[in-house]
Amino acid sequence: MRTALLLLTSCLVVASVPGAIASERYATRPPVVMSPDLTAPWVMQLRQRPVGSPVNPRGYVVFSDPPVRAVKQRDRRAVRRDVDANPAVREVSFQRPEQPAADTQPKRRGMDPKFLPQTVAYDGPEKPGTIVIDTSQRFLYLVEASGTAQRYGVGVGKEGFGWSGTNAISRKAEWPDWNPPAQMIERERLKGRIIPAHMEGGVANPLGARALYLGSTLYRIHGTNAPWTIGHSVSSGCIRMRNEDVTDLYERVNVGTKVIVR
Secondary structure: OHHHHHHHHHHHHHHHHHHHHHHHHHOOOOOOOOOHHHHHHHHHHOOOOOOOOOEOOOOOEOEOOOOOOOOOHHHHHHHHHHHHHOOOOEOOOOOOOOOOOHHHOOOOOOOOHHHOOEEEEOOOOOOOOOEEEEOOOOEEEEEOOOOEEEEEEOEEEOOOOOOOEEEEEEEEEEOOOEOOOHHHHHHHHHOOOOOOOOEOOOOOOOOOOEEEEEOOOOOEEEOOOOHHHOOOEEEOOOEEOOHHHHHHHHHHOOOOOEEEEO
16 A cells, blocks of 8 residues: 555656646746946947937938937927037048048159250250260250250259369269268268268169269269259269160260260
């Protein structure tokens, strides 16, 4: 008898367990309670956009200082006028900024077109093959036959470094090295600029692509990596040409060519 009662009790307990579990699954759970310091930031993000506040084309809220407060429907136009008139209002935008006007953009340094090479008439007394340099006009002439000359723009010695005279090309060099004289090194040092005692030839070398050395002097006709200086008094006495122009002249003349500087 006792065994039968124990067996019946066990069956009743097993049968009641699934029901208990089901009732707990579908029972109404108590609300989750969060502390105010956690809920406040989330509530702030759920604020509605004030009525009448303008938005940009992408849907971002326009903020103003002071902020635009919610107003009634009939006052929306007045708020819009106030926002437009308030320079403090900023609108979030991903549009590309407007390009500055042409006259406000930085201008690129260039050379006056009149100093570009060209063939001109020549009626002077010099023989074909002679180089004549007019330092006042900033032109170099290579005299040709038939009363013409090939004219190039040049840069000349700045004030105090100009010179004149007659000499001859004693040497030619492609992409020449630069060995500035001691006087130039000291003069530039006093100005706060340090220049090397020797610089290998190359695109960064002040002598440019070609050099035509004038007799035993320190002067040369050479190229430059600063073509915007052509037509100006900028050198320490040397005659500057564009790299393209000095390369052209280099191919046209030989060692021994007469050079007249006026």
